Structures are given as C-alpha cells and as structure tokens.
Amino acid sequence: MLPGRVADMSNTLMGFVHRRRRGAELFLLVLALAVGIGAYAAVGIGVEGEVPTDLLAYGGWLAALVIGAHLVIRIVAPYADPVLLPVVAALNGLGLAVIHRIDLALEAEGKGHGFAQQQLIWMTLGVLLFVVTLIALRDHRVLQRFTYTSGLAAIVLLLLPMLPGIGRTINGARIWIHVGPFSFQPGEIAKVLLVIAFAGYLVLHRDALALAGRRVLFVDLPRGRDLGPILAMWLVSLGILVFQHDLGSSLLFFGLFLIMLYVATERPGWLVVGGLLFVAGAALAYYLFGHVRIRFDIWRHPFEYYGEGTSDQAFQPVEAKFGMGWGGLIGRGFGDGDPNRVPYANSDFILSSIGEELGLTAVMAVIVMYGLIVERALRTALICRDGFGKLVATGLGSAFALQVFVVVGGVTGLIPLTGLTTPFLSYGGSSLVANWVIIAILLRISDQARRPVPHLSDDTAAIDMDATQVVKVAR
Amino acid sequence: MNKPIRTVSIFCLLLFLALLINATYLQYWKAGALNDDPRNRRVQEASYARERGAILVGRNPVAESVESDDDYKFQRTYPKPLIYAPITGWFSYFGQTGIERSQNDVLSGDDSRLFVTRLVDLLSNDPAKGGNVALTINPAAQEAAYNGLKAIGPEVQGAVVALEPSTGKVLAMVSLPTFDPNKIATHDLSAASESYKKLEADPAQPLLNRAIQTRLPPGSTFKVVTAAAAIEKGLYTASDTVPGGVTYQLPLTHGPTGLIDNEGRACGANNTRIPFAQAMEQSCNTSFAQIAGEVGAEDMAKTAEAFGFNQDYLEDLSPQAKSVFPTEPNEAELGQTGFGQFEVSATPLQMAMVAAGLANGGTVMKPYLVDEQQSADLDVLDKTDPEELSQAVSAATASEVTKLMVATVDDGTASPGAIPGVSVAGKTGTAQSGIDDVPPYAWYISFAPADNPQVAVAVMIQKADIPRGEIAGGVYGGPIAKAVMEAVIK
Numbered sequence: 001m002l003p004g005r006v007a008d009m010s011n012t013l014m015g016f017v018h019r020r021r022r023g024a025e026l027f028l029l030v031l032a033l034a035v036g037i038g039a040y041a042a043v044g045i046g047v048e049g050e051v052p053t054d055l056l057a058y059g060g061w062l063a064a065l066v067i068g069a070h071l072v073i074r075i076v077a078p079y080a081d082p083v084l085l086p087v088v089a090a091l092n093g094l095g096l097a098v099i100h101r102i103d104l105a106l107e108a109e110g111k112g113h114g115f116a117q118q119q120l121i122w123m124t125l126g127v128l129l130f131v132v133t134l135i136a137l138r139d140h141r142v143l144q145r146f147t148y149t150s151g152l153a154a155i156v157l158l159l160l161p162m163l164p165g166i167g168r169t170i171n172g173a174r175i176w177i178h179v180g181p182f183s184f185q186p187g188e189i190a191k192v193l194l195v196i197a198f199a200g201y202l203v204l205h206r207d208a209l210a211l212a213g214r215r216v217l218f219v220d221l222p223r224g225r226d227l228g229p230i231l232a233m234w235l236v237s238l239g240i241l242v243f244q245h246d247l248g249s250s251l252l253f254f255g256l257f258l259i260m261l262y263v264a265t266e267r268p269g270w271l272v273v274g275g276l277l278f279v280a281g282a283a284l285a286y287y288l289f290g291h292v293r294i295r296f297d298i299w300r301h302p303f304e305y306y307g308e309g310t311s312d313q314a315f316q317p318v319e320a321k322f323g324m325g326w327g328g329l330i331g332r333g334f335g336d337g338d339p340n341r342v343p344y345a346n347s348d349f350i351l352s353s354i355g356e357e358l359g360l361t362a363v364m365a366v367i368v369m370y371g372l373i374v375e376r377a378l379r380t381a382l383i384c385r386d387g388f389g390k391l392v393a394t395g396l397g398s399a400f401a402l403q404v405f406v407v408v409g410g411v412t413g414l415i416p417l418t419g420l421t422t423p424f425l426s427y428g429g430s431s432l433v434a435n436w437v438i439i440a441i442l443l444r445i446s447d448q449a450r451r452p453v454p455h456l457s458d459d460t461a462a463i464d465m466d467a468t469q470v471v472k473v474a475r
Numbered sequence: 476m477n478k479p480i481r482t483v484s485i486f487c488l489l490l491f492l493a494l495l496i497n498a499t500y501l502q503y504w505k506a507g508a509l510n511d512d513p514r515n516r517r518v519q520e521a522s523y524a525r526e527r528g529a530i531l532v533g534r535n536p537v538a539e540s541v542e543s544d545d546d547y548k549f550q551r552t553y554p555k556p557l558i559y560a561p562i563t564g565w566f567s568y569f570g571q572t573g574i575e576r577s578q579n580d581v582l583s584g585d586d587s588r589l590f591v592t593r594l595v596d597l598l599s600n601d602p603a604k605g606g607n608v609a610l611t612i613n614p615a616a617q618e619a620a621y622n623g624l625k626a627i628g629p630e631v632q633g634a635v636v637a638l639e640p641s642t643g644k645v646l647a648m649v650s651l652p653t654f655d656p657n658k659i660a661t662h663d664l665s666a667a668s669e670s671y672k673k674l675e676a677d678p679a680q681p682l683l684n685r686a687i688q689t690r691l692p693p694g695s696t697f698k699v700v701t702a703a704a705a706i707e708k709g710l711y712t713a714s715d716t717v718p719g720g721v722t723y724q725l726p727l728t729h730g731p732t733g734l735i736d737n738e739g740r741a742c743g744a745n746n747t748r749i750p751f752a753q754a755m756e757q758s759c760n761t762s763f764a765q766i767a768g769e770v771g772a773e774d775m776a777k778t779a780e781a782f783g784f785n786q787d788y789l790e791d792l793s794p795q796a797k798s799v800f801p802t803e804p805n806e807a808e809l810g811q812t813g814f815g816q817f818e819v820s821a822t823p824l825q826m827a828m829v830a831a832g833l834a835n836g837g838t839v840m841k842p843y844l845v846d847e848q849q850s851a852d853l854d855v856l857d858k859t860d861p862e863e864l865s866q867a868v869s870a871a872t873a874s875e876v877t878k879l880m881v882a883t884v885d886d887g888t889a890s891p892g893a894i895p896g897v898s899v900a901g902k903t904g905t906a907q908s909g910i911d912d913v914p915p916y917a918w919y920i921s922f923a924p925a926d927n928p929q930v931a932v933a934v935m936i937q938k939a940d941i942p943r944g945e946i947a948g949g950v951y952g953g954p955i956a957k958a959v960m961e962a963v964i965k
Contacts, residue, residue: 108546259486263479307514324502325509326517338517360502364495371491378484382477390476394483401487405494414497 018450028086036093046335077447095425126436133440147200157186199391202264248418320352331359528605565656611644623955634685643840694906697815704778719743756887767813827933834928891953919952
C-alpha cells in the first residue's frame with residue numbers, strides 16, 4: 001500500500017473531519033436577529049400602534065452583540081457548534097421583546113418598569129463574559145484543575161443567601177444575596193461550578209464507582225463506601241429545600257448529579273439508588289414541610305385555591321393557565337392579551353406571557369429551541385474525545401434540560417410549581433449571565449471535539465530514529 | 476461513556492415531549508373549558524371591551540355601546556334607564572342580567588350566526604362588533620305604563636304588563652321601584668360595585684322585576700278564570716243566573732273564619748240566584764266561591780294551567796316566578812280559589828296572559844320580548860314567530876267571558892278603565908295579603924277593543940302610600956290600564 005493511502009485510511013479511522021459551518025451560523029444568526037428585532041417591532045405596533053422609535057438603535061445593539069460573538073467564535077473557536085449561538089440569540093431576543101411588552105403594561109398601570117433596558121445591559125454583560133470565557137479558556141480540560149476549588153466555591157455560593165445581612169427572602173425562597181445596589185442569585189453560578197466539580201471528581205473516581213459492588217436482582221448496586229458522595233449531594237439538595245425553600249434548585253442539583261454519576265460509571269444501579277433517595281426525600285419533604293405540601297396540593301387542585309372564598313394561593317398558576325388557554329393556538333397577538341395579570345409575568349412566568357400573546361405555536365417553538373440546545377450539548381458530549389469534556393457537556397446539557405422541564409412543566413401545570421428561571425427568556429441578570437457562560441463552555445468543548453485530529457503519524461517514524469523523542473501537543 | 480449519554484438523550488427527549496404534549500393539552504384541548512370558567516376575568520374583560528350590539532325599541536336604542544377613552548374602549552349606556560331597566564338588565568364588569576344576559580351571544584357577537592361577520596372583522600383588522608336585538612316593546616305603551624304607575628306616589632311598588640293578544644308580544648313591561656343600570660355599567664368599578672350593593676340592600680327591592688318575579692294572590696281578577704272554567708264546562712252562559720248571597724259559609728267550615736262576604740256590594744240575598752253579569756260586575760265572592768265548588772278542583776286546575784299557571788313560558792328573561800294554582804285543594808280551599816285567594820298566586824305577566832288568552836278567542840300565545848336579532852349591519856338573523864302556548868278555552872267560552880268583562884267595565888267595578896268610544900273588557904281585583912300589617916294588593920286586568928282586541932293589560936300594585944281603605948284595583952289600576960290601552964290603540 002502506498003504511504004499516502006495509509007494516511008487517508010488513518011484519517012477515516014479517526015473519524016471524518018467536521019466542517020466549520022461558520023457561514024451557516026451567520027445565516028442562522030440573521031434569522032435569530034429577525035426573531036428578536038421583529039418581536040420588538042411587533043410589541044411596539046401591537047401595544048402602542050407604531051414601530052418603536054428606537055428600533056434601529058435597539059436592533060443595531062442586538063446585532064452588534066451577536067455578530068460580535070460570532071466573529072470571536074470564528075477566530076478562537078472556528079470548529080464550534082454552529083447551531084447553539086443562533087438558538088440562544090433568538091431566545092434572548094424574544095425574551096427581551098416580551099419583557100419590553102410587560103414593561104409597557106406595567107407603565108400603563110403606573111408601576112415600576114424599565115426591565116427590558118436592564119435586561120439588555122445584562123445581556124451585554126453576558127455576551128462579554130461569553131467572549132472572555134471563549135478567549136481565556138482555550139482548552140476546557142484546564143477546568144479539571146479547579147475540581148475542588150469550584151466545588152468549594154459552589155457550596156459557599158449556595159450558603160451565601162443563608163448569611164444574615166446579605167441574604168434575602170424573595171417570594172418565599174431564600175436564594176438571593178444583596179450587596180449594595182446589586183442583587184444576585186448565586187445558585188445560577190453554583191450550577192456551572194457544580195457541573196465542573198462533579199465532572200472532575202467523577203472522571204477521577206469513575207473506576208472505583210463503576211467496578212466495585214454487588215449484583216442484586218439483575219442490578220449492579222454500588223459499594224456502601226462509595227455511596228458517600230451521592231449521599232452528601234442528597235443531603236445538600238435536601239438542605240437547599242429545607243433551609244432555602246427552593247424546590248426547583250434542589251431537584252435540579254440532585255438530578256444533575258445523578259445523571260452525571262450514571263454517565264461516568266455507566267451503571268444504571270446508581271439511578272436506582274438515586275431514584276429511591278429522590279422518592280424518599282420527596283416523601284419526607286411532603287410530610288415534614290408545610291410549604292412543600294401546599295405546593296403539591298395547589299398543583300393537584302389549583303382551582304380549589306383560586307378565587308373568592310379561598311386562600312387564593314393558586315392565583316398565579318391559575319391565571320397563567322387562563323392566559324395560556326386564552327392564547328390558544330396562535331395567541332392574542334402582542335398588546336391584545338393581558339399577560340400582566342400573572343404575577344412575575346416577565347420572569348418566572350414569562351412562558352405564560354408568550355403562550356397568551358403568541359400562542360401554542362410560540363410555546364412549542366421555544367420548547368423545541370431548548371430541545372435543540374440540549375441536543376447540541378449531548379451531541380458534543382458524544383463526539384468529545386476526553387472523559388472530562390464528555391461529563392461537563394452532558395452535565396451542562398442535562399442541567400439545561402432539567403431546568404427547562406422544571407420551569408416549563410411548573411408553569412403549564414405538568415409538575416408542581418417551583419421557582420426556577422426560564423433560561424435566556426426570564427428577566428434576571430444572574431441567570432442570563434450564567435447561561436451565556438454555559439454556552440461558551442459548551443462551544444469550547446464542541447470546538448475541541450469537532451476540530452480535526454492533528455496528523456501525529458506523519459514524521460514520527462523519522463523522529464523515532466532519534467535519541468530524543470518529540471512529544472507532539474495537540475492544539 | 477457514550478451509551479449512557481445516548482440513554483440520557485432519550486430521557487431528555489421524553490422530558491421535552493412531555494412538555495410539548497402538556498402545552499398542547501393546556502392551550503388546545505383544555506382552552507375551551509378554561510375560557511368558560513366564570514372566574515376567568517380575561518374573557519369577561521375582553522367582552523367588556525368589545526363593541527356590543529344595541530337593544531332596540533322601535534328604532535331607538537335602550538342600551539348601546541358608546542366609545543370611551545379609557546382602557547375598556549366602549550361604555551355601555553342606557554338612554555332611558557329607569558323605564559327599561561327591568562327589561563334590559565345591565566351589562567357590567569361583574570356580569571349581566573335581563574336581555575343583556577339572555578341575548579348575550581348575539582349582543583357580544585359570539586353567536587355562531589355572526590361567524591362571517593367575525594371573520595370579516597378579523598381579516599380587515601376591525602374590532603369585532605356584536606349584533607342588535609329588537610324588542611317587541613311599544614314605546615308609547617311602555618311610557619304610559621311607567622308614568623301611570625309612577626304617578627301613584629314615590630313609594631309605589633308594582634308592575635304593569637301589556638301583551639298583544641294575537642301574538643304574545645310583550646308591548647309593555649314596567650316594574651317599580653326601578654334603578655339606573657348606567658350606575659352599575661360604569662367603568663368606575665368601585666362606584667359600580669357600591670351602587671350594586673346599595674340597590675341590593677334596599678328593602679324596596681328595586682332590582683326585582685315585579686312583572687315576572689313577584690307572585691301574589693290575584694284576588695278577584697282570577698274570577699274570569701273561574702267563569703271561563705264554568706262556562707267551558709257547560710254549566711252556564713253569560714246570560715244565565717248564578718248563586719248569589721250576602722255571605723257564604725265555605726264547606727267544611729264553621730263560624731267567622733270560613734264565612735265570606737262581599738264587603739257590602741249588591742250580590743243578592745242568601746240562597747237566591749243573580750245574573751252572571753251582576754256577579755262579575757259586583758265582583759261577588761259569594762257567587763264565585765260556589766261556582767268554583769260546582770266546577771270542581773280538577774277542572775279549575777285544568778283551566779288555570781291552560782292559561783299558564785304551574786308552567787314556565789317566557790324564555791327571554793330569567794329568573795321568573797312560576798304562577799301557582801294549588802293541586803288538590805279541599806272543598807273550603809277550592810271555594811277560596813274561586814276568587815283568587817288561598818294558595819292561588821300569579822305574576823302580573825300571568826294575569827296579562829289570562830286577559831290576552833280570553834281576548835284571542837281562548838288561545839294563549841307564548842309571551843316573548845325579542846322580536847328580531849340583527850347583525851351589526853342590520854341584516855335580520857332571526858325574527859321570532861308567534862307560538863301558541865295552549866288553547867285555554869273554546870272561542871265560544873272566551874266570547875261569553877268577554878261579555879261579562881265588558882259589562883264589568885260598562886256598569887261595574889272596573890269602570891275606571893273605560894275608554895270613550897271603545898269597548899273595553901276588564902276586571903278588578905283586591906287581594907288580601909293574609910299578613911296583618913301588609914295592605915291588600917290591587918289588581919286590574921283588561922283588553923281592548925273587546926270586539927277586535929289589540930292589547931291586553933295587567934296592572935299590579937303591591938304597595939303604595941295610600942290609605943288602606945282606598946286600595947281597590949279599579950281606582951288605581953284602571954286609569955293605568957286605560958292609558959296603556961289607549962297608547963296601543965291610537
């Protein structure tokens with residue numbers, strides 16, 4: 001066989017070379033911008049009867065942000081996944097338009113508004129951090145060094161709201177910190193740090209966790225001493241639930257850890273153990289804590305907690321259902337609905353605002369876009385060449401899926417209501433910035449994964465003759 | 476690690492599928508039920524802000540939506556609020572009553588027959604408009620009834636109903652005291668709610684439509700039903716004689732409780748017979764108690780029910796009280812039913828139907844208020860066809876009873892209803908309330924012209940600030956009935 005042929009063969013064996021697809025990304029970004037800017041214009045026409053006067057400035061700023069992000073990707077991560085950024089840009093643009101629409105409703109009622117401008121500032125900060133992450137983090141494996149640091153940081157962040165003085169209870173959940181004029185939800189940042197910490201820990205200990213254990217009824221159960229981490233995580237999750245009253249985060253963190261453990265060890269036994277722990281924890285919480293029980297009861301029979309003569313605790317979910325039902329298939333149109341009847345219509349319940357004014361069509365589009373983000377993350381995990389990257393991508397993707405499921409399921413009444421933000425749509429800086437960073441990390445991993453493998457075999461034969469070995473570094 | 480990642484992918488796919496299915500369930504399958512929930516303010520506010528059709532009397536609206544500069548875009552206004560309030564009801568932020576409620580589908584534009592209009596409005600981006608409802612009311616008769624009843628005094632409680640005998644059209648329906656629906660329909664919601672609470676707490680019950688919701692003993696006006704039952708049974712003709720008497724001891728009774736009299740009117744000596752016309756003219760309780768006994772409970776009930784007692788018949792307004800003729804009275808009670816006491820009770824509308832049925836050759840027509848339903852651009856969607864409720868008595872019987880009633884107006888107690896140059900048939904009534912401090916109720920029923928009836932009227936005065944002794948159906952009811960009949964005949 002000819003040497004050239006061998007090289008070809010090895011290339012095929014190493015997998016086909018991914019195309020960069022930056023042009024496709026740019027094209028999709030134009031569509032995403034059309035969604036964001038179009039929605040903004042539609043809000044102006046629908047609510048105020050005219051195209052917003054600042055449409056050009058607003059559209060220009062939005063375009064500058066996403067095209068800027070695109071250019072940075074072209075330079076520092078040319079092989080990154082081309083779908084993620086456009087999907088995120090579309091969601092973020094749609095979210096801004098809906099927040100602006102709620103602003104106009106709040107303004108008409110004489111209440112505080114201006115959340116859209118604030119959100120645009122947060123988005124700008126988010127994109128800046130996205131760019132910084134992509135530039136500073138040239139190889140995601142660097143993150144593995146910070147396994148224990150980020151684990152510790154995550155725990156500190158999660159505990160911060162419990163500190164008197166800076167911790168605040170908003171909406172019954174103690175998950176906020178206030179420092180001076182700034183308020184922040186540290187749980188959103190903790191989510192990223194936890195994924196990194198879990199991934200680092202599991203990559204090191206996966207063999208011990210995977211191989212030891214005994215078989216009970218066709219299921220490989222792990223060893224007792226290896227149960228430590230999962231029990232610790234279970235307790236942390238329960239602690240969040242008990243002390244911070246945050247059902248959503250508790251569920252998210254535990255589910256996330258369970259999925260990563262399963263992926264790292266390839267043993268479904270962990271899912272059985274985790275599932276049992278989840279059921280036990282949920283049952284315990286239901287019987288021990290009033291706020292969990294009432295959430296559950298409101299979910300089961302929302303209409304019994306709504307209206308005159310009742311405690312009216314289901315006002316928010318029932319109004320959201322009424323709104324979404326009123327929206328129907330194609331929605332009332334911007335300005336013709338009454339989404340502001342639902343408390344937190346621009347943050348926790350932004351999806352019901354979308355459902356009311358843009359209809360089932362838009363709700364499905366949003367869910368499918370979230371699905372695309374998860375799909376791209378898991379695809380990245382599949383083709384990633386190192387275990388740590390696989391775990392981080394899986395973790396971030398499934399965290400996203402769980403969060404979307406918990407919040408969208410809660411708003412539409414599929415599961416009991418919890419207080420999580422709707423990624424990229426909800427008003428809220430911590431969540432938006434953290435999610436942009438998540439996307440940056442995913443893009444970095446996918447760039448590494450899709451990048452063609454360097455031809456290490458070319459002249460190694462010649463070098464083998466030499467006394468000194470040259471170690472090729474893959475870049 | 477790829478196998479578990481694929482498993483996780485499938486798990487995530489299932490999560491998202493569940494979300495998609497649930498969203499579809501919520502926004503498509505369940506949307507109708509959610510929109511129908513009475514607590515759903517969105518739907519109500521949307522209809523509140525829509526341009527609602529008008530309620531028309533003749534060509535003039537008695538309820539219409541006019542543009543307003545606030546969020547709700549249209550304000551429901553009632554140009555003649557006090558006169559028409561019991562019919563129109565109101566359309567407020569909190570709900571609807573009266574015609575506003577029964578005709579809500581047409582007025583709001585939700586009616587399926589307005590689908591094309593809705594579609595055109597949607598495509599041309601015009602706000603949807605509701606259709607109009609034209610009432611059967613004769614404005615002159617309505618105002619005559621209102622002014623006549625109002626003239627008795629500021630404290631008067633009563634009702635007037637006028638019907639077109641040949642069709643059942645309600646020509647007038649007045650109830651006093653009344654209220655101003657504009658104050659409940661106002662966009663100043665706290666003021667609206669305040670007005671409503673005040674009206675609801677008022678002991679005079681201004682929100683009650685006494686024409687259809689108040690049920691009282693009809694007293695002597697019921698004697699025409701007794702007479703009709705007797706003649707229909709073949710016991711008498713208008714020219715026969717009937718038992719008379721100063722007093723009459725009801726069967727099964729002893730002493731003063733069962734002893735009835737005629738308050739001094741000329742009804743012959745005990746155990747004599749007097750002409751049927753005299754018994755009607757002088758409203759002889761002693762005669763009609765005995766006639767009822769002769770007819771029997773079964774045939775009395777049959778005739779009363781054929782006129783509409785113990786039945787529901789008006790579809791255009793709700794709620795309404797069902798008039799009652801007692802089932803299985805004993806002989807003493809049966810005697811009392813003969814002059815409209817014991818448990819006999821009737822709404823003014825019911826007594827108007829008695830008069831209208833006799834006027835229409837014994838055929839009782841189903842009463843109705845909605846003449847036409849129109850689309851926003853005045854195309855007729857539906858015109859109500861008169862419908863027969865029942866053949867209460869034969870035409871011959873009706874003609875005999877008419878003779879008795881004409882005599883009562885010409886020579887008897889019902890004379891205040893007489894119209895010069897027109898033959899009027901009428902009957903008064905003064906019913907005992909049966910409660911010590913409550914004065915008797917005054918009734919008057921009539922129709923004219925007796926040979927070719929165009930209008931039948933019932934007047935009921937439940938309470939008025941006039942001396943107890945002067946309450947008699949003829950004195951107060953007669954002139955009102957006369958004014959209403961004149962308004963129609965002219």
